[in-house]
Amino acid sequence: MSKDFSTVLRTKGLKNTPTRKAILEVFPEDCKPINAEYIFDRLKKKDINLVTIYRNLDSFEQAGILKRLNLDKGSAYYELTGNHHHHHIVCTNCGSTEEFGAHDIENAINKISKSSLFGAINTHSLELFGVCKKCATVK
């Protein structure tokens, strides 16, 4: 069920290196967002330079393979660009995330985009912050 990253890379005009495939393979199927450090840890045995990871995260984002998120966690998180547009709820206690998507929010945002004085609205970011069930009960 795992994605064919070689093809993805080729399609995007990016060279198909073992390092790149290794990085992309770290990304969870379920779109859970991860950061550079996490990838670095997971690939410790492969001895991949952290700088290379940063560089590739950037390339992948440019290419549209990854989406960069702003989860207020101090570092940038990325997720595989899935086929469904969604947002995240972040637990301010443990950092866990959950995704959600809602048509009425997207519609409302689109309406704003159209009526805005701005020349063009290209993207948006929306995150909810709260306390997840686990943290809420443990406390």
Add this chain to the structure above:
Amino acid sequence: MSKDFSTVLRTKGLKNTPTRKAILEVFPEDCKPINAEYIFDRLKKKDINLVTIYRNLDSFEQAGILKRLNLDKGSAYYELTGNHHHHHIVCTNCGSTEEFGAHDIENAINKISKSSLFGAINTHSLELFGVCKKCATVK
């Protein structure tokens, strides 16, 4: 028309220092978000330490005097916690911001909050990114 920051500080249990008032006075009435560096520059003649500014921005946010924003600009931006809830549109070209508020977006977010599996949703952040009219025409 300018706010009485001494009272605000006292109310929040924060000591009423000249430094603090100076910092708060830098914040524009129109809620335009600013960052630590901007405040530092504006207060150069008062010779206030940048660390002190960072510390106070943090205290002020804790106290609810300021709101911290995530505008994808490399540093944290803050605005006076106004009485009206709103969000920002950020120009990805020049960094200028414009605010907007929309009831249907808030309502949709509230609905999500209620139906979420999360224990509690406390806050949310929503930013739109695009190119402002000025940048759109100049280009």
Add this chain to the structure above:
DNA sequence: TATCTAATTGCAAATTATTAACATTTAGTA
């Protein structure tokens, strides 16, 4: 009003996340 104490500030150094410069290596093409 003088004194006291916790809160605040300044200063220097540390940390964290990220980027830059540059030499070396390698994937993909000719």
Add this chain to the structure above:
DNA sequence: TACTAAATGTTAATAATTTGCAATTAGATA
């Protein structure tokens, strides 16, 4: 197989923010 642009490793730099600690001060209290 050779070539070249792209990718990688290494080291060092940068930007934003935080920490530790000593000196100062606001505001409470005697």
